[in-house]
Amino acid sequence: xxxxxxxxxxxxxxxxxxxxxxxxxxxxxxxxxxxxxxxxxxxxxxxxxxxxxxxxxxxxxxxxxxxxxxxxxxxxxxxxxxxxxxxxxxxxxxxx
Amino acid sequence: xxxxxxxxxxxxxxxxxxxxxxxxxxxxxxxxxxxxxxxxxxxxxxxxxxxxxxxxxxxxxxxxxxxxxxxxxxxxxxxxxxxxxxxxxxxxxxxx
Numbered sequence: 473x474x475x476x477x478x479x480x481x482x483x484x485x486x487x488x489x490x491x492x493x494x495x496x497x498x499x500x501x502x503x504x505x506x507x508x509x510x511x512x513x514x515x516x517x518x519x520x521x522x523x524x525x526x527x528x529x530x531x532x533x534x535x536x537x538x539x540x541x542x543x544x545x546x547x548x549x550x551x552x553x554x555x556x557x558x559x560x561x562x563x564x565x566x567x568x
Numbered sequence: 569x570x571x572x573x574x575x576x577x578x579x580x581x582x583x584x585x586x587x588x589x590x591x592x593x594x595x596x597x598x599x600x601x602x603x604x605x606x607x608x609x610x611x612x613x614x615x616x617x618x619x620x621x622x623x624x625x626x627x628x629x630x631x632x633x634x635x636x637x638x639x640x641x642x643x644x645x646x647x648x649x650x651x652x653x654x655x656x657x658x659x660x661x662x663x664x
Contacts, residue, residue: 559601
């Protein structure tokens with residue numbers, strides 16, 4: 473995410489709050505809020521047990537107001553990339 | 569990282585090996601190898617206790633052959649971004 477001018481702290485605070493919510497979701501293994509004020513960049517790293525858990529979270533998230541606030545505070549729509557971990561979080565967990 | 573055509577598996581395997589080495593380094597809190605074959609993308613996520621530990625790792629890494637192999641197997645030089653975590657790994661650990 474790239475905060476609009478003067479909005480870095482406000483977006484960082486919102487993202488921090490959202491990350492704390494993410495961590496409470498079933499199937500969330502990890503969520504980290506990452507700041508690079510010198511590059512005017514805010515990022516989030518999430519690990520999920522499986523795609524179903526992540527999809528359920530996205531549905532829940534789309535019903536909250538927070539995402540609209542993120543868009544409002546950002547220069548452009550946030551980039552989003554999804555990856556498969558080489559070493560899955562659990563032995564029983566195949567790549568997805 | 570963006571593997572050269574036909575080199576996805578080879579680069580993924582090398583990155584997996586490098587990530588396992590990273591995890592053994594003093595001060596490394598986490599290292600994950602991330603694959604997106606559909607986008608021809610390989611990424612690494614690392615968390616470090618502090619910048620000193622990460623710098624020491626970089627010095628060690630620059631003395632290995634692996635980095636040359638990564639460059640050889642990649643279309644271009646890997647992107648690199650460093651962030652500060654909003655919630656530091658330890659209560660005693662200030663942002664850096």
